[in-house]
Every structure is written in structure tokens, then in C-alpha cells.
Amino acid sequence: MSVQQENITELPGLATPGLGPTGRPKREFPLPPVLKSHGPARIITLCNQKGGVGKTTTTINLGASLAEYGRKVLAIDFDPQGALSAGLGVPSHDRTTIYDLLIGSAKDVSEAIVETKTPGLDVIPANIDLSAAEVHLVNEVAREQILARVLRQVSDRYDVILIDCQPSLGLLTVNALTAAHGVLIPLECEYFALRGVALLVETIEKVRDRLNPAIKLDGILATMYDSRTLHSREVLERVVDAFGDDVLETVISRTVKFPDASVAASPVTSFAPEHPAAQNYRQLARELVARGAVA
Numbered sequence: 001m002s003v004q005q006e007n008i009t010e011l012p013g014l015a016t017p018g019l020g021p022t023g024r025p026k027r028e029f030p031l032p033p034v035l036k037s038h039g040p041a042r043i044i045t046l047c048n049q050k051g052g053v054g055k056t057t058t059t060i061n062l063g064a065s066l067a068e069y070g071r072k073v074l075a076i077d078f079d080p081q082g083a084l085s086a087g088l089g090v091p092s093h094d095r096t097t098i099y100d101l102l103i104g105s106a107k108d109v110s111e112a113i114v115e116t117k118t119p120g121l122d123v124i125p126a127n128i129d130l131s132a133a134e135v136h137l138v139n140e141v142a143r144e145q146i147l148a149r150v151l152r153q154v155s156d157r158y159d160v161i162l163i164d165c166q167p168s169l170g171l172l173t174v175n176a177l178t179a180a181h182g183v184l185i186p187l188e189c190e191y192f193a194l195r196g197v198a199l200l201v202e203t204i205e206k207v208r209d210r211l212n213p214a215i216k217l218d219g220i221l222a223t224m225y226d227s228r229t230l231h232s233r234e235v236l237e238r239v240v241d242a243f244g245d246d247v248l249e250t251v252i253s254r255t256v257k258f259p260d261a262s263v264a265a266s267p268v269t270s271f272a273p274e275h276p277a278a279q280n281y282r283q284l285a286r287e288l289v290a291r292g293a294v295a
Contacts, residue, residue, distance in 0.1 A: 020249055020251065021222070021225060021227060021233075021236055021251040022222070022236065022240050022247055022248075022249055022251065023237070023240060024249055027249070028283075028286075029283060029286035029287045029289070029290045030286065030290065031069070031286065032069045032070070032071075032285070032286060032289040032294075034070055035070055035071065035159065035295065038071075038072045038157065038158065038159050039072075039155065039156040039157055039158060039159065040155045040156050041074070041151075041154075041155040041156075041157075041158040041159055041160055041161045042159070042160055042161070042181050042182065042293070042294060042295065043151060043155070043160075043161045043163065043179055043180045043181050043182075044160065044161070044162050044163070044180060044181065044182045044183070044184055044218060044293065044294075045163045045165060045173075045176040045177055045179070045180040045182070045183050045184070046058055046059050046162060046163065046164055046165060046183075046184050046185075046186060047165045047173060047176065047177065047183055047184075047185060047200065047204075048165075048167065048185055048186055048187065048193075048196070048197075048200060049167055049168055049169045049173075049196055049199070049200055050167055050188070050192070050193050050196050051167035052167075052188065053186050053187060053188040053193055053223060053224070054186040054188065054221075054223035054224060054252065055164055055165065055167075055186050056079070056083045056084050056087060056164050057087075057223075057252075057258050057262075058184070058186045058221060058223065058252070058281075058284075059075055059084055059162050059163075059164040060075070060084065060087050060088060060267050061267050061268055061269055061277075061278070061281035062162065062184075062281055062284055062285060062288075063075045063118075063121050063160070063162050063267075064118045064121055064267035064269045064270065064281070065267075065269055065278075065281045065282045065284065065285035066120075066159075066160055066285045066294060067118055067119060067120030067121040068120075068269065068282070068285075069285060069286075069289075070120070071120065071159040071160055071294065071295070072120055072122075072157065072158045072159050072160075073120060073121045073122070073158060073159065073160045073161075073162065074113070074122050074123070074124065074154065074157075074158045074160070074161045074162070075088070075121065075122070075123045075124075075161075075162045075164065076098060076123075076124050076147075076151075076161065076162065076163040076164065076176075077092070077097075077098060077123060077124065077125050077126035077164055078098060078126060078130070078147075078163050078164055078165050078166065078172060078173075078176055079126060079130070079164060079165065079166040079167075080126060080127070080128050080129070080130040080131035080166060081128075081166070082125065082126050082127045082128070083164075084123065084125075084126070084164045085123060085125035085126060085127070086262075086265065087261075087262050087265060088116045088117075088118075088121075088123050088265065088267075089116065089117060089265030089266070090114050090116060090123050090125050091125075092125035092126060092127040093127055095112075095114075095125065096111045096112040097112060097124070097125050097126050097127055097129065097130070098112065098124050098125070098126050098130065098150075099126065099127070099129040099130045099132075099133055100112065101124070101150045102130075102133050102136075102137065102146055102147065102150065102175075103133065103136045103137070108153075109124070109150060109151075109153045109154045110154070112124045112125070113154070117266065117270070118267060118269075118270060121267075122158075130172070133171075133172060134170055134171045134172060137171060137175075138171070143171065143175075144171070144174050144175055144178045144211055145175070145178055145179075145211070146175060147163075147175040147176060147178070147179045148175075148178055148179035151179055159294070159295050160294055160295075163176045163179070163180065169199075169200070169203050173203075174203075174207060174211070177203070177204060177207040177211075177212065177215060178207060178211045178212045178215075179212075180212070180215055181214060181215065181216070182215065182216050182217070182218035182293055183204055183215065183216070183217050183218060184218050184219055184221060184288075184293075185197065185200060185217070185219070185220045185221065186221045186223045186252075187220050187221065187222055187223065187239060188223055188224045189222050189223070189224055189225045189226070189231075189232040189235045189236050190224070190231070190232075190235060191231070191235060193235075194235055194238060194239060197220070197239070197242075197243075201217070204217060217246055218288065218291070218293040219246055219247065219248040219288070219291070219293070220239060220243055220246055220247045220248065221248050221250065221251075221252065221284065222236050222239065222247065222248070222251045222252065223251075223252040224252070224253075224254045225251045225252065225253050225254060226253065226254045227253070236251070248284065248287055248288075249287060250280060250283045250284040250287050251280070252277070252280050252281070252284070253276065253277065253280065255275070255276070255277050257271070257272050257275050257277045257278075258277060260272075267281075268281065269281060269282065
């Protein structure tokens, strides 16, 4: 994409003056307070059964933004594609991964934790081995709670644990929902992405009823928003109409900086710290703190 095209992508669009893309008054969320101590962690699952909606990008950049604000963050790569690990520059082969912890071949979670280049942000990597986990776990007792038992070992060390799920509603995702206190749903501003949200919310409600009564919806995050297109604006309007205050005020715009940062194996907050994309994710971190989803 040329510089000229990138500049066009960043045009402010046709939003009503004084209102944000969601139709609510624009506001800046305050800086999070300084923490005097760390832990226990609040666990947030980033989930959507549709692929390519920004789950991994959000996990990386939300985690990096929270770390900038003094939070200790652990990101869990829970997708066999290992995109989160790659996006943070963490090799995922020939090392202990989340798969080893799930099946019990590794007992100590500390063996799998890797520090990233972003201070305060650690990751437990994953690779293609994780695709076999559902087969291994299917006959386990309380198989939906295995990830929760794993994370219990390290929750006191962190303020936030972010779980980046695969695009599926299978056993791994159910494990992530069972372990979580909250769910963040990244939603691409595109019609086919919108169609699956009701099914995902239904799944969350089933997990709440049967496995994890404490889980709550922390918010729906609109991603890949392009204010120049009527389609993006209409989809976002429909999401707000359907889910109201569950839709976060922060909206993540489409930009070439995200794939550029992925190639550099760096959060966009480090790769282009002054870019609007980085500012959007810092705004998201502040909003989640203001909502009480993060300490």
C-alpha cells in the first residue's frame, strides 16, 4: 500500500461532530491509577468463532497497552496457528507450550512463560501441537476446567491474563470461557462477522449456566472500522442497536500499520507509538479499566 493510500485510510470519515463512531459523545478515559501491588489476575478471553476479526491483534496490543500503564500481563496463545506467539516474536517450537500444560506432560507453568520485548508482558506460546489437544482431553474428568487449573498456579503473579482463542466454539474455547472472568468479543465491521455474534453470546450464556457462573461480557469491540464506507457505519450502528452499552466506545480503525507491526513481531504501540492505531489501543486499555474489567 502506498503512502498516499495509507493517508486516505486515516481520514476521519463522516462521523457527526462531537460524537464517536458508536454514536455516543466522544470522551477521553482517564489514565489508570498506579497499582501498589500485583495480582490476583482477572482473566479475559478474547473470543469469536469467525476468523480474521482482530482477536490476536487485540490481544497483543491491549496487552502491550496495559503493560505500558504498569499492569503485569500474561498472554495465552490458545490457537494452534501460533499467531500470537509469532506476533510477539516468541519462537513456539522445541519449547514448552500451553499444549504441554494441558495434557500434563509439563507440570510447572513457569517453564512455559516467556518474557517478551515489551516490559511487563509475558506469553505462553502455542504451536500446531495444540490442534491435538481436544482429542487428548475428550476423555478427561472435568475436561472443561483444565485450563482454569493451569492458570490458577500463576494468577497471583499478574494483574491481567488475556487468552487468545482460535476461531472455533470447540472444547478449547469452552476451556477458555470456563477459566475466564470476562469475555471481550472483537467484531469486524462487516455483515458476515455480525451474524455469528448472537451464537457466541448464546454459548457464553450456556457456559455461565453450566460451568462458570461468574463469567460476564466485558464488551464487544468493533475492529477494522472504515468510516468512509456506508457498510462499516451501518454494521456498527446495528451492533449498537442490538447490544447497547455492551459495545465499547473505543473503535479500532482499519490500517496498514497492523500487518506492518506483525511482520516486525512487535505491538503497534512499540512499532508506531504515535500512530492513531496505537492510541486506539491505549484508549481501549483505559476504557476497560474505567469499566472495572481490569484493575
